[in-house]
Amino acid sequence: MSGRAGELSPGGFAERLLAGDRLALARGITQVERRLPEGRALIQELIGSTGSSQTLGITGPPGAGKSTLVTALTTHLRAEERQVAVLSIDPSSQFTGGALLGDRVRMTTHYLDEGVFIRSMASRGISGGLAPAALDAVLLMDAAGFDPVFIETVGVGQSEIEIASHADTIILVLVPGAGDSIQMIKAGIMEIPDIIVVNKADHPLALEFVSTLRRSLPILKRIEKPRIVQTEATTGRGIPELATAIADHRLHLEETGLLQTRRERSLRRRVLALAADLITAELAEQADNDPEIQAVIGEVIARRVEPMQAAERIVDRAPLRSAT
């Protein structure tokens, strides 16, 4: 059957995506973003072709220079003829969608380069949470042959870290002298990354900041301490060293078997989170139609029953499905 002009035939779609077709990839991502059945079918068809790309989670406070750093790294990787994909995600975005965010991360340097694929994603218009859509998009970028795949998150809240923590290699970008960078050290964000980039290394406080960081390494609970790399993303200084650190980490993951362990843990977490989301959605729907659940919530609103007790009553009395 011939489709409408410009429409992709369902059969050839996955193949075109596998071959690195950018249009197919872009459409595929839109499908998973909208949680369309086509998106799921696509992921099912392509999942066997995923797993060869290194995924790089990039996180850090706003203004740390994450986008500039990703641009500089991309330039470096393009010189080695790597195909680079960037997924830029903003969990806090409520209404602008990718439109305005896109301006910020357009990475004009690489906009016309066929070897670079850039996509922004924001909470709005994404049903079922940002993480499932983002992680599916990463699978598609991986299947399309892009390697590495950057997952750049804006900000460092819990949900941002949650998404970045699914990457093979997690990179935290900090800047010297920024109050929130110091707070971040305090706040334990350093338990997460494999590599810490101190960007804007030309800053007068850079040396002091790096030594503060180094001093804080021994108090980390984790066994493998993060590597610290200094960069100046705007001039490209330190970018080759960062690229080496990233490649080294990939090797380390492979040699130790950690790559497989991490990915298994990530997939397991994803599946259970999705299952929990399904059950939660079912519960919310039930709550709208079930007078008993309404009554229990009413008791809380009347401030006669505390919320946790009400939750237990709901879970106890409402078998989510019958065992028959």
Add this chain to the structure above:
Amino acid sequence: MSGRAGELSPGGFAERLLAGDRLALARGITQVERRLPEGRALIQELIGSTGSSQTLGITGPPGAGKSTLVTALTTHLRAEERQVAVLSIDPSSQFTGGALLGDRVRMTTHYLDEGVFIRSMASRGISGGLAPAALDAVLLMDAAGFDPVFIETVGVGQSEIEIASHADTIILVLVPGAGDSIQMIKAGIMEIPDIIVVNKADHPLALEFVSTLRRSLPILKRIEKPRIVQTEATTGRGIPELATAIADHRLHLEETGLLQTRRERSLRRRVLALAADLITAELAEQADNDPEIQAVIGEVIARRVEPMQAAERIVDRAPLRSAT
């Protein structure tokens, strides 16, 4: 029965808390933070005595001056003999607990003032997520007679906004010229607050920033636009105006019936979120012991089944409780 020295008798505990006893309040919060049965019993005993305080959610990017602002507002409210409680929460904190965070928000000005109660809370050591513990702590502060109760969150990720959004009045603190403040406007954070504080109003870019904010108000989807107040928290400029805006908002909520609507919605969301958490925890436990669930996850790890399909299989085949 007499308890050990310094121990609170269970019977008198709730009463002492109701009377505003700071030690009882501090212990009660520790109990709800640790999700101890005593904490739940306490909330159950006191929930009927809650609801008279105005809760104020304070959110905004790091460095916007939220702590200084809360300190200045507290000074202002203390002059009116209000009893003020501050819960400072940091969802991203992984290992420092409240210890280091506490330094930042100690609010030394009010540390010895009996009319001010300050507490820090961080993710670590809190089972079952930060939001339930934080919201229970707010209930206890409310029951102890503190009014208003500030809920100050560090950062503006999704989970931070989730917690602040349970407050009666939501205040977003921004600073002129900060890149992340502009990003925040773009990112739709402005759909959330009832009041936007432009702090550091003495900044050379303040006027321009405020007019950027005002220009963006018409594009907001919400019907009631946020009020914009300019402050200089370090000097106290604008603080009386902010206090008036907060009092006005409370009046507005009461007169329109929105207070009740918002609180009902908040409690309903809390109960359903807790129920979902219970079911999720049950699922994770089941997954550890159920060979069929393990097998389904194994199919995903082998990249033969996409994650969503696996999640559906788990939800479909695993009745969470039998109907018998």
